Amino acid sequence: MSSSSTAAVTSTGGLPAAVLWDMDGTLVDTEPYWISAEHAIVEEAGGVWSDEYAHQLVGNDLMVSAQFIRDNSPVELEPVEIIEELLRRVVLQVREHVPWRPGAIELLDALNAAGVPNALVTMSWRSLADSVVGSLPEGTFAAVITGDEVEHGKPHPEPYLAAARSLGVDVADCVAIEDSPTGVRSAVSAGVPTIAVPHVVPVPVTVGAVQVPSLRGVTPADLRSLFVGVRGDGARH
Incomplete structure (x- = not known):
């Protein structure tokens, strides 16, 4: 991700234009x-x-x-x-049983209450995505991008570019939440400021991404403030 993308997240403060969620391992512990x-x-x-x-x-x-x-x-x-x-x-x-990841539902609810649109960006196919989304209140996700509906899957940037396009927002003004190295590469290569929440496998330190141990207690405002003071290599200073 370019430095200008990070600047878009840190310079204006406030809330992201949209939050782009990975599903397996990030939203649900599947x-x-x-x-x-x-x-x-x-x-x-x-x-x-x-x-x-x-x-x-x-x-x-x-x-x-x-x-x-x-x-x-x-x-x-x-x-x-x-x-x-x-x-x-x-x-x-x-x-x-839908195995929600810690803090995910609470953050989703808070984002919706704040008027921030959410998109689901998953390499799972539509049948599974619909099963997960169907257990949530209608309208929780404003867009759902699935692996069977894109030409190139993660780590290609296409899924995240498609999500931003479907919401009518600039990728640099969004925040992506991911748990895997493949997903982080996809989001970062699309130009989306990315929060990595490692779960089943470690996620290497990645330029354009910051890491948090859990979404528990994370608020909508935190999604942008997490990038304040982050160097180009993804480390804080």
Whole structure:
């Protein structure tokens, strides 16, 4: 992200024009659901899946993940079939219980009360995104961008550019919230000031992003103030 993008966040104060949320691992703690589904699919095909492999897939475009599963296991399904099977299992678990991440719902509610639009930017496909969004009050998200509706998935910038475009806002005036290295790269490369909340996998220090341990207690005003005093390398001074 350019220095001008950071300046847009720090110079005017106040609230972001919009907040662009990742879903899996950021809004909801569904990564264990995905990992469980991966283990089951591979083991049913007679293979052995590892958490090391699973962690390599966190935040990825689902087509990339499905091809990785096919290349590293006995699973012979086509990538789209792998995705559909993964989604079926994860959606079933989400319908039983939506595992919200700490502070996420509270921040969403506060942003909506303050009139700040939210967009969901996820590499999950529409069926899972709808299951999560459907458990929230209508209108919580003003836009939903899913992995099956973009040409290029994360870490490409397209998903975040599409989200900002759908809301009619400048990416530099928004804030993205992500939990994975892949997602952070996507948001930062789109020019969005990014807050990383590492969860299942570590997130390297990234120019254009700041890290917080949790969203618990974070307010809408905090989303911009977090960038005050941040150097170009993402560190505070």
